[in-house]
Amino acid sequence: MVRNPQRRAALVDAAIEVLAREGARGLTFRAVDAEAQVPTGTASNYFADRDVLFTQVGGRIYQRLEPDAALVATRLAGPRDREQVAHLMRDLVDRVTAFRSGYLALLELRLEATRRPELRAVLTRTIRADVDANITYHLDSGLPGDATTVVLLYLAMNWLIVERLTLPDVFTEEQIHELVTAVVERVLPAEGTDGVHDDRPAGSAKNLRK
Template sequence: MVRQNVARRAALVDAAIEVLAREGARGLTFRAVDAQARVPTGTASNYFASRDDLLTQAGGRIYERLQPDAATVADSLSGPRDRDRIAVLIQEVVDRVSSFRSGYLALLELRLEATRRPELRAVLTEHIRADVEANIRHHLDSGLPGDADTVVLLYLAMNWLVVERLTLPDVFGEEEIARLVTSAVERLVP
């Protein structure tokens, strides 16, 4: 077995995310990934057993890159434990996820592709379920108001708000997005 460069593998997966976001799942080829990563033709095929493997790796990598850093997590635990704090935290999540535009758009492509690929569906289900469960645990452990259903409802609402922001940015302006986040929190959090 050929020893592989870990940094190059990560760069190839990141390139796959960019290709997915720009060209969709049908545009994701080893050649397109090689071109995006600016590596010699044939490099991606040496690192991934199949296109399915590349799709699955991209799905996992998006979630790695969407995770907040330690400072953001620590900051989420500071301050009062009230609805206003939740609104601030939710706005941070919407902004952080939206700032990784290509990753979120690639994730949308992967979700559609997962309807046809059981292995990809399994990977995305695992990552998304773990993400939701981690958000619920963090919320409950931090003493913020609301229960598990509150977290799930906010998760679902904010995901679609991010979709609107990234795919049809003229539907809601930035001020309206901030107002909608606050309104969702006020209506969903006891």
């Protein structure tokens, strides 16, 4: 049977919504068909089993989270300094949280991966490749910091996103942006400090706004 790539993508997008809303147990072929508004049995014609559907969802989420090339180019047109890194991190947090269902679905996938070795292997490869790509991009772009800087920012931004999406009343939007800036200021030394971090209080950066 010749399968339609657009239909497959629509089914995976529907699976993301189901996974975010209903959790792993709710991700059934019937639920995906209903979400995609297609005849019952359509999803089972495209995916051999739920394991395949889980792995397809993981790949699709990362595809949809790719940053806009024009925005990144605009950001990097200015100085390659600590303030620019803070801008990029705020862009990151805003972009990812704008795709709320995608990130929540990814959290569900991470939990499900603790019970499915094949899914864990796929997610491990995907996320490790994403981290490596971000390290390479950061270093090649001339932004300040090293590989460890990128990993520390990755870990901090991920938990800020989790907090923002799952318990949005813990911190206000303004506080989230101030925290992003504070993380960057503490991870990256200020220029001319010879490795000594600038300890200005959170929110003191010129631009508070990913």
